Amino acid sequence: MSNELMQALVELEKERGIPKEALIDAIRTALNTAYKKNYGTSQNVSVELNEITGEFQVYGQKRVVEEVKDKFQDILLEEALELDPDAKTDDIINIEITPSNFGRIAAQTAKQVVVQKLREAERSMIFEEFSEREGEVVTGVIQRIESKIVIINLGRTEGLMLPSDQIATERYEVGQRVKGYIYEVKNSSKGPSVFVSRSxxxxxxxxxxxxxxxxxxxxxxxxxxxxxxxxxxxxxxxxxxxxxxxxxxxxxxxxxxxxxxxxxxxxxxxxxxxxSKDPEKFIANALSPSKVVWVAVDEEEKKAQVVVPDYQLSLAIGKEGQNARLAAKLTGWKIDIKSESQMEEEQDQDGESS
The missing domain is CATH 3.30.300.20 (K homology (KH) domain)
Structure with missing residues (x-):
């Protein structure tokens, strides 16, 4: 280790906003685990970082005793006094036990931690950025298509367009530029998932x-x-x-x-x-392009009876009922459409029965 590590941590704090202390704590924790893994000790150890030199030292904790029963856990009072003149029986003192080859392990571990923290910070920044863009229209390039899911390159991350978010009549190809609507951004251990829709x-x-x-x-x-x-x-x-x-x-x-x-x-x-605030007018408008003769509404049931000219009936209903279905969805009213002749027949039948 050297001062280069400390300089790198300072630069990361400035450029990426990752607190230096958070990085140092993460490296310490990782090095404690790495030491026990590589040296297989049951001894209580702690790894300390010299924030000036960037060097790591490993310290073992031992109890001051009159008689050693466990060489990894105990230290004689006489030896402890050489390290700390104020040491007393039952005190816990730290003894440096840094292995000669620990520098290589420390350097490798520190690098792994920094890389991991960089990934986490990048993911967090991307999540925050795209969370703020929920509800926006974005443009990207189709990168690949996997299991009918269209994956779009949005620059710093990928957008996912699920089959339900695609327009059934459209065909998507790799390299194609597409626009989409960001309707949800989720965070996970693998990073942010940005869901994009065209439907x-x-x-x-x-x-x-x-x-x-x-x-x-x-x-x-x-x-x-x-x-x-x-x-x-x-x-x-x-x-x-x-x-x-x-x-x-x-x-x-x-x-x-x-x-x-x-x-x-x-x-x-x-x-x-x-x-229109007037439901009769709004419903009549909603059935466009069909002309409407009259509309009667039932406010309590939220139902509307609509009469159209005979020659406009199929247009009012639409292919497979699409025009009437969309008008009902647009207005929030249940709409029953009849032609003028159908309405006259019903009225005649009602008159005969009465």
């Missing part, structure tokens, strides 16, 4: 915030999102400024803003809905 509703929300200045500035508010990733989404928006058209702001000049988002999502259809 999360908040990914769509963040894309609108990035693309539409009025949303970013808080002039237009996103009230709710209903998404079936890769197929279709509905997003309801509300303007906090009467002079701003919330839907128009999101669509953008010649539709450029929403088109940029559709392109990022590889063609996912997006319906931008004007929010």
């Amino acid at each position: 999360h509703p908040n990914f769509l929300k963040r894309l609108f915030e990035l693309e539409v200045p009025e949303i970013y500035e808080g002039l237009v508010e996103i009230k709710s999102i209903a998404r079936e990733a890769g197929a279709r989404s509905k997003i309801s928006v509300h303007s906090l400024d009467d002079k701003i058209d919330s839907v128009g702001a999101c669509v953008g000049p010649r539709g450029i803003r929403v088109q940029n988002i559709v392109t990022e999502l590889n063609g996912e259809k997006i319906d931008i809905i004007k929010y």
Whole structure:
């Protein structure tokens, strides 16, 4: 050991923020274990570091006795007085027992501890950095794909995109640049795990915030999102400024803003809905692009009866019920859709039965 070790510890404290004392304590603990492992002693030992020279000394603890019963645990009073003139029977004194070849073991052990502490500090810094970035959109390069999990290089760490976070209609390849939404960061013994999603509703929300200045500035508010990733989404928006058209702001000049988002999502259809406090209006808007004749709501049951023109029924319901399903999710209401002729038939039957 030499002063080089102490200088290295000082530099680590400055550059990486790892306290020098924490490193020294960790090295001491590791060296105690290393000494017992290499020299197989049952004696109580402690390893001390000279913080000026960087040298380590091993001290064994012995009890001062009149008669030695265990040479590893006991020391005669006469010998103890040579080391410490104030020594008395039953005192515990420290005796240097540093082996001649201990320097090599100490150097190797210290190096291992420093490397381990560096890894821990790096992991901690990465965890803190990405924990603060939860809820952000990040861009990375696909590094590899293992068991259907897409691993993305995010610079200082990797992002994991699980199958449930992927868009089913997309194909991912190594080397491809992708955007994703950080929805969770977990810490573990192996380091931080950063979970990234392209299917999360908040990914769509963040894309609108990035693309539409009025949303970013808080002039237009996103009230709710209903998404079936890769197929279709509905997003309801509300303007906090009467002079701003919330839907128009999101669509953008010649539709450029929403088109940029559709392109990022590889063609996912997006319906931008004007929010209303009036549930009847909101539900009618949510069923866009279908036209609605009228809406009747049951506030207690949170149910809505909707009537649409006959030729709009299939559009209102959507392929495999998708439009109606997304509208219900967007508004939080159970929606029952009927055509005008279906409604007339029901009314006629009710009239006959009465």
